[in-house]
């Protein structure tokens with residue numbers, strides 16, 4: 164049997180390659196950070212990690228992970244409700260809830276699982292999920308797993324959201340689901356307006372804080388802080404894999420009964436292993452760090468402003484950003500790929516995105532700024548952008 168199937172797979176793979184969509188992975192032989200070492204021994208400055216607070220190689224988190232492993236072992240060998248809950252899991256859940264000022268939280272192996280398991284236990288066929296068109300793949304999959312009716316509104320478009328809310332008027336319950344920060348433009352969901360509409364049409368609100376937590380808001384506490392929406396958002400999901408240390412792990416946090424029911428019914432929670440002690444220990448330490456000081460968040464924001472201003476002064480077309488994501492617009496797909504390749508030759512890692520990841524004719528280079536970057540790193544990246552930009556006729 165495999166022969167025919169093999170041919171089919173080979174053709175599919177060749178098609179991906181021919182479309183220029185084949186994803187080639189680079190091997191890094193150092194820890195994740197502002198500067199990374201590649202397999203050929205060369206070094207590069209990294210501007211495409213979600214390492215927003217620069218914690219991926221934090222000595223304090225590494226120490227906390229080691230200590231947790233010494234004290235509580237390597238693995239849990241169980242799901243939470245059988246024998247996979249240590250006191251530390253609850254401690255981390257309380258730290259998450261404390262950070263987002265919510266009632267309680269529940270941990271998952273990843274935010275992909277948090278989103279995959281959040282809708283199905285809470286809503287049925289008589290309900291409606293109203294989802295932003297640019298929501299992350301994991302929200303889309305979570306919605307697919309739920310029997311509720313589906314509505315989709317144009318990205319951050321409040322008139323279109325209102326249209327959906329009107330269409331869903333007859334449903335028993337309605338929930339609006341949105342990313343906090345959209346990863347391609349770096350724009351923030353207008354949570355104050357979303358909450359206003361939710362109140363007007365009697366809907367719940369769910370936000371995925373993966374790219375916004377640790378980044379947006381005066382002290383980096385996410386969209387509720389940014390828009391002063393505390394108490395108006397029912398469900399937050401998020402990841403420990405981006406600003407919050409960059410390892411793995413996800414969570415859902417929000418109102419008590421919601422978290423309680425997820426603990427009873429959410430399938431990725433019930434049927435997948437507990438987070439290991441090292442992740443939990445480092446996670447607790449990470450929230451302690453963020454409580455002690457806002458320095459990392461402030462540095463990250465300063466880096467965004469510095470980079471954006473210098474790039475605009477150099478003549479680049481930058482999307483307005485309120486996050487750590489800076490989209491350098493090139494519009495042409497091929498140009499975006501060639502530009503990114505030339506940047507890599509200059510020792511700067513950035514990602515070129517084009518259709519279908521972004522709309523047709525909206526190709527760009529995405530730059531992700533981090534507290535790990537020093538001014539010298541930013542200056543080197545900007546100099547490389549200017550050099551390549553002039554070579555390719557993007558700027559004068």
Ligand SMILES: *Cc1c(COP(=O)(O)O)cnc(C)c1O
Nearest residue numbers: 273274275299371373402404413
């Ligand atoms: C990265 C991301 C996820 C997935 O997080 P993991 O913890 O890596 O599974 C989910 N939602 C959004 C919006 C993301 O950006």
